[in-house]
Amino acid sequence: xxxxxxxxxxxxxxxxxxxxxxxxxxxxxxxxxxxxxxxxxxxxxxxxxxxxxxxxxxxxxxxxxxxxxxxxxxxxxxxxxxxxxxxxxxxxxxxxxxxxxxxxxxxxxxxxxxxxxxxxxxxxxxxxxxxxxxxxxxxxxxxxxxxxxxxxxxxxxxxxxxxxxxxxxxxxxxxxxxxxxxxxxxxxxxxxxxxxxxxxxxxxxxxxxxxxxxxxxxxxxxxxxxxxxxxxxxxxxxxxxxxxxxxxxxxxxxxxxxxxxxxxxxxxxxxxxxxxxxxxxxxxxxxxxxxxxxxxxxxxxxxxxxxxxxxxxxxxxxxxxxxxxxxxxxxxxxxxxxxxxxxxxxxxxxxxxxxxxxxxxxxxxxxxxxxxxxxxxxxxxxxxxxxxxxxxxxxxxxxxxxxxxxxxxxxxxxxxxxxxxxxxxxxxxxx
Ligand code: SF4
Numbered sequence: 001x002x003x004x005x006x007x008x009x010x011x012x013x014x015x016x017x018x019x020x021x022x023x024x025x026x027x028x029x030x031x032x033x034x035x036x037x038x039x040x041x042x043x044x045x046x047x048x049x050x051x052x053x054x055x056x057x058x059x060x061x062x063x064x065x066x067x068x069x070x071x072x073x074x075x076x077x078x079x080x081x082x083x084x085x086x087x088x089x090x091x092x093x094x095x096x097x098x099x100x101x102x103x104x105x106x107x108x109x110x111x112x113x114x115x116x117x118x119x120x121x122x123x124x125x126x127x128x129x130x131x132x133x134x135x136x137x138x139x140x141x142x143x144x145x146x147x148x149x150x151x152x153x154x155x156x157x158x159x160x161x162x163x164x165x166x167x168x169x170x171x172x173x174x175x176x177x178x179x180x181x182x183x184x185x186x187x188x189x190x191x192x193x194x195x196x197x198x199x200x201x202x203x204x205x206x207x208x209x210x211x212x213x214x215x216x217x218x219x220x221x222x223x224x225x226x227x228x229x230x231x232x233x234x235x236x237x238x239x240x241x242x243x244x245x246x247x248x249x250x251x252x253x254x255x256x257x258x259x260x261x262x263x264x265x266x267x268x269x270x271x272x273x274x275x276x277x278x279x280x281x282x283x284x285x286x287x288x289x290x291x292x293x294x295x296x297x298x299x300x301x302x303x304x305x306x307x308x309x310x311x312x313x314x315x316x317x318x319x320x321x322x323x324x325x326x327x328x329x330x331x332x333x334x335x336x337x338x339x340x341x342x343x344x345x346x347x348x349x350x351x352x353x354x355x356x357x358x359x360x361x362x363x364x365x366x367x368x369x370x371x372x373x374x375x376x377x378x379x380x381x382x383x384x385x386x387x388x389x390x391x392x393x394x395x396x397x398x399x400x401x402x403x404x405x406x407x408x409x410x411x412x413x414x415x416x417x418x419x420x421x422x423x424x425x426x427x428x429x430x431x
Pocket of ligand 1: 152
C-alpha cells in the first residue's frame with residue numbers, strides 16, 4: 001500500500017471548465033493504493049496473461065494480502081524480488097529478471113502475454129523495463145512481452161489498469177475491414193461483458209469488441225472506423241493511445257445504475273442511428289428490472305449525505321448515481337485526477353453547488369469530513385477504521401472496484417454496497 005508524500009500542501013480553487021462547479025485542488029499526503037493493485041482484477045480477466053512484478057518484498061506482501069481474499073484459482077502473477085544487492089548495484093538485475101521470466105514461461109506454457117510490471121524499487125534503480133520487455137520478447141517465441149508501471153511513485157490504484165491497457169494499444173492489429181465497429185474499453189466482469197454483448201446485438205450495434213479481451217491472443221483490431229465507449233472513468237492514457245490510432249471516443253456517462261447504463265447505451269445507439277422505438281423495445285425490460293431493484297434502496301438513501309475521499313477515480317460517476325438515482329446529498333466528491341473530457345457527461349448531471357476536489361491533502365480532507373459528519377463516507381481501507389471509530393459509517397472504495405457493478409442487472413447490487421453500511425449503523429443505533 002502506498003501512502004506517498006507529494007510536495008508541500010497547497011490548495012487552490014480553480015474553475016471547473018464545465019458549468020460552474022468549483023474544483024478544490026489539493027497536493028499533499030495521499031492515502032491510496034498503488035497501481036500494482038490492478039493486477040488483482042486484470043489477471044482474472046485476461047486468462048492467458050501473466051503479470052511479473054519487478055519489485056520488493058513490500059510489493060509481494062501487498063499483492064499477497066490483497067490476493068488472500070480474492071484468489072479463486074492459480075494466480076497468474078508473481079514478484080521478481082529486487083534484493084539489496086540489486087539496489088546497491090552489486091548484481092545485474094536484468095540477468096536475474098531474464099532468469100525468472102524464463103523460469104515462469106517454462107513452467108506455464110499456457111501464458112501468451114507476459115507483463116513486466118514496474119514498481120517503486122525498479123524505478124529507483126532505474127531499470128528500463130521497456131528495453132527488458134523487448135529483449136525478452138525477442139528471446140521467447142510465441143509469447144508477447146510488454147512492460148508498464150504500477151509503482152506508487154507514478155500511479156494510484158486504478159491507474160495500473162490504464163497503464164496496462166495503454167501498453168496493449170500499440171499491439172492491436174490495424175482494422176482494415178472498412179466496417180464501423182464498437183470497442184468497449186475497460187476491464188469488465190465476464191458476466192457483465194456478456195450482458196452488454198447481448199444488448200448491443202439486440203440493438204443492431206456491431207461488431208462489438210472488448211479491451212481487454214478475455215484472452216490476450218484475441219486482440220481487437222482498431223483504426224479510424226473504430227468508435228470506442230469507455231466502461232471505466234480512469235482510462236485517460238488508454239483513451240489517448242486509441243485516439244492516436246485514429247479511433248473516436250463516443251462521449252457518454254458511465255454504465256452505472258439504470259440511468260447511467262441507459263445513457264451509455266443510447267450514446268452508442270445514436271452513432272449507429274438506431275431508432276427510438278427499437279431502443280425502447282430492447283432496453284425497457286432490463287431498465288425496469290434495474291429501477292425495481294433500486295426502488296428498494298431509495299428510501300434508505302434519500303436525504304442521506306455522502307462524502308467521497310479520492311481513491312479509484314470512480315467517485316464522480318458513483319456520486320452521480322447516488323444523487324440522481326438514490327436521492328443522496330453530496331457533500332464532497334474527491335477524485336485522484338479529474339479527466340474533464342472523459343467525465344463531461346457525468347459532471348453535467350451533478351447538482352449545482354457540489355464540492356469537487358482533485359488530488360489529496362489527507363489531513364485537510366479529514367478535517368472537512370469530520371466537520372460535515374456525513375451519513376456515509378466512501379474511502380480507502382486505511383481511513384475507514386479510524387473514521388468508524390469516530391462514529392462515521394464508511395464504505396471501502398476497493399469493494400466498488402472488485403465487485404461487478406456495471407449495467408442494468410448489477411444496479412441493485414451497486415446500491416446495496418452503499419446502503420448496507422447505512423443499515424448496519426441504523427441497527428446499531430436501535431440496539
Ligand atoms: S510499488 Fe511502491 S507503493 Fe506499491 S507496493 Fe511496491 S513499494 Fe509499495
